[in-house]
Amino acid sequence: MDLLIKFIKFGTVGFSGVIVDFGTTFIVKEILKVQKYIANTLGFTLAATSNYILNRIWTFRSKDPKILLQYGKFFTISVVGLILNNSIVYLLHGRINFNFYFAKAVATVVVTLWNFFANYKFTFKK
Numbered sequence: 001m002d003l004l005i006k007f008i009k010f011g012t013v014g015f016s017g018v019i020v021d022f023g024t025t026f027i028v029k030e031i032l033k034v035q036k037y038i039a040n041t042l043g044f045t046l047a048a049t050s051n052y053i054l055n056r057i058w059t060f061r062s063k064d065p066k067i068l069l070q071y072g073k074f075f076t077i078s079v080v081g082l083i084l085n086n087s088i089v090y091l092l093h094g095r096i097n098f099n100f101y102f103a104k105a106v107a108t109v110v111v112t113l114w115n116f117f118a119n120y121k122f123t124f125k126k
Contacts, residue, residue, distance in 0.1 A: 003120075009059040010116045013051050021047035048078040060124035073123040080118075081111040 025043030028034045034042075052074040056062045064070050085107045092103035 006059055006120065007116055010055060010119075011112065013054040013059060014112065014115070016054065017047035017051040020050050044078075044082065048075055051078070055119065055124070060119075062124050064124075070123055074119060077115055077118045077123060081115045084114060085111045 021043040023043075024046050025039045028042055029036050029039035032039075049071075052071050055074070056067075056070070062070065085104075088107035088110060089100070089103045092098040092106060093100045
């Protein structure tokens with residue numbers, strides 16, 4: 001039951017990260033007129049950072065004093081998740097010709113599971 005509660009909290013934090021990512025990307029690209037890939041990278045980075053902070057405090061209640069090391073682990077797992085996401089979308093949509101949004105949905109489920117269990121076992125292990 002504890003694992004399920006952590007997973008639900010992790011998903012809630014992830015949803016807040018989507019808002020941070022898209023909101024930042026929109027403001028930086030559309031209002032500040034910064035190049036789209038820089039804006040996208042900034043959005044991803046701020047979302048991963050806010051997700052780390054919220055997951056550390058709320059989801060996993062971590063007291064690990066090595067915050068920078070822990071953040072580095074979390075961010076690395078997030079980057080691997082981003083690569084997995086793009087790879088799955090490319091494979092399912094670009095190579096097999098499944099609908100783009102179906103491919104993205106499959107990728108989201110797989111990457112959410114990857115991110116949660118990798119962080120549960122590696123970043124926030126007790």
